Amino acid sequence: MTTDEAAAYLRLSERKLYELVANGAVPCTKVTGKWLFPKAALDRWLAAGLIAPAALMHAPAPPIVGGSHDPLLEWSLRESGCELASLPEGSEAGLRRLARGEVAAAAIHLHRLQDQGSDGDDEQANTQAVAGASGLHDAVVIAFARREQGLVVAAGNPLGLGDIAAVAARRARLALRPQGAGAQLLLLALLARAGLALDQLAAIKPSCPTGADIAQAVRSGRADCGVATRAVAQAAGLGFVPLTWERFDLVLRQRNYFLPGPQALFAFLRAAAFRERAAELGGYDVSEAGRVRWVN
Numbered sequence: 001m002t003t004d005e006a007a008a009y010l011r012l013s014e015r016k017l018y019e020l021v022a023n024g025a026v027p028c029t030k031v032t033g034k035w036l037f038p039k040a041a042l043d044r045w046l047a048a049g050l051i052a053p054a055a056l057m058h059a060p061a062p063p064i065v066g067g068s069h070d071p072l073l074e075w076s077l078r079e080s081g082c083e084l085a086s087l088p089e090g091s092e093a094g095l096r097r098l099a100r101g102e103v104a105a106a107a108i109h110l111h112r113l114q115d116q117g118s119d120g121d122d123e124q125a126n127t128q129a130v131a132g133a134s135g136l137h138d139a140v141v142i143a144f145a146r147r148e149q150g151l152v153v154a155a156g157n158p159l160g161l162g163d164i165a166a167v168a169a170r171r172a173r174l175a176l177r178p179q180g181a182g183a184q185l186l187l188l189a190l191l192a193r194a195g196l197a198l199d200q201l202a203a204i205k206p207s208c209p210t211g212a213d214i215a216q217a218v219r220s221g222r223a224d225c226g227v228a229t230r231a232v233a234q235a236a237g238l239g240f241v242p243l244t245w246e247r248f249d250l251v252l253r254q255r256n257y258f259l260p261g262p263q264a265l266f267a268f269l270r271a272a273a274f275r276e277r278a279a280e281l282g283g284y285d286v287s288e289a290g291r292v293r294w295v296n
Contacts (some may be wrong), residue, residue, distance in 0.1 A: 006037035010046075017235065022287055024060075024255035027138050041254070041296075044137050052053040061253075063261050066103035067094020068182050069210040070248060071147060071231050072278055073285075074109055080268035082261045088210055098251060099135035105252040105262065109182035111189040122189075126249045127294040128268030140257055141294040142250045142266065148230040148283035149186055152211075152218050161241055166189045167225060168176070168200050175217040175226035176207045180183065182246075183211065183227045190243065191226075212236075230283025249293060264292045 001011060006028075007017045020026040027041035028192060035155070051136075062085075069088030077084050077165055087103060094106030110125040159172050167174055176183040184207075191198060204223050208214045211228035215236035218226060223243075233240035248270060256264050268274055269290040278284035 001037045001042075002040055003035050003037070006042065009042065011041070013234050024253075027254050029254070030133065030258065041138065043114075061101050061104040061256065064103040065105045065107055065250070066097045067106035067108050068090050069212070069249070069253075070107060070229070071145070071212075071235060072281055072284060073248075075277055076265065076268055076274060078267045079273070080099045082264040085266060090178055090181035091185070094127070095133055095136070095251065098139075098253075099133060104256055104259075105250050107248065107250055108248050109248045110185075111182065111185040111246070113189050113192045116235045120134075122246060126247050128252075129250055130294065131296065136251070136253075138254045138276070138293060139251055139294055139296050140254050142252070143247070143288040143293050144247050144250050144269070144286075145278065145289060146245050146285040147248050148242055149183070149227060149246050150230065150233075150243040152215055152227045152228045152233040152236070152238040153225045153241060154218060155237065155239050157241065161225055163194070163241075165194045165196065165241065168194075168196050171202045172224040173222070174201050175214045176203050177203075177207075177211075177214070177227065178207045179207065183214075185245065187227050187246070199240045208292065223274075231281040234282045245279035247293075253294070 003014055007014045021028055021035060027045050028035050028037045038170055047226055047241055063083055064085045064087050066087045068091045074086055081263055091108040091110055094108060097103045098106040104238055108126050110129045111122050112125050127141050151174055159170055161167055161172060208217055211232040214226035215222040215226045215232050215238055230240050278286045279286055
């Protein structure tokens with residue numbers, strides 16, 4: 001609907017509707033310079049009680065990107081001038097914080113177990129998780145990169161590890177990520193596909209908060225291996241055993257998509273410097289960076 005149609009539908013003046021748009025309080029999108037209001041999104045907005053007087057003005061979410069840690073994302077947040085901070089706690093934790101309004105966006109890379117209908121292709125795992133998440137009826141998923149995930153091992157791969165089955169067979173000490181982290185979900189999916197259980201691995205404790213902590217555990221000799229990206233292994237000067245490619249996406253609310261911070265970041269994803277950094281780090285495919293993958 002156009003602005004006048006939406007104002008009439010909501011029984012508001014156009015001026016009041018523009019105020020709501022300016023404050024990111026109503027679902028809308030801008031096409032060729034004109035504001036458009038999807039009727040289905042407006043209906044969900046009304047049904048959720050967001051037009052109640054006490055909730056007309058949304059408290060702005062803190063300018064923080066929660067969810068998963070990634071070296072290229074960390075660098076982009078700093079170099080883009082978007083003024084968004086990072087709170088890496090894992091993909092599922094990031095989505096929960098986003099639903100509660102505690103972060104402006106969440107970085108996620110999710111994986112499904114084989115017995116949950118996965119055939120090994122997790123192209124839609126992120127979008128399906130967001131679609132089924134409570135409290136994210138107005139979410140949009142933006143592609144950041146495809147990343148190469150695998151086993152971070154000591155230089156030269158002295159144990160000759162080739163896959164997760166070899167990790168179990170050789171009782172290699174495996175550094176884990178926290179429950180709900182994307183890398184931990186990937187590990188569980190790989191185990192399911194190999195017909196193995198987590199307790200069959202020689203896992204070390206405590207878990208490692210980020211991929212960089214996995215690399216430090218291997219480099220220090222506390223662990224023989226752990227699941228992380230090629231970029232993490234390369235930055236630490238360690239060996240890497242490739243296992244799969246995955247989607248690494250950004251999730252935010254539609255009303256926050258056009259805010260200056262996210263827009264500065266998305267513009268930076270189209271810059272040559274971003275592509276050059278991705279190639280330098282290794283293990284990234286950024287050909288779709290900034291593309292809208294899914295809109296609720």
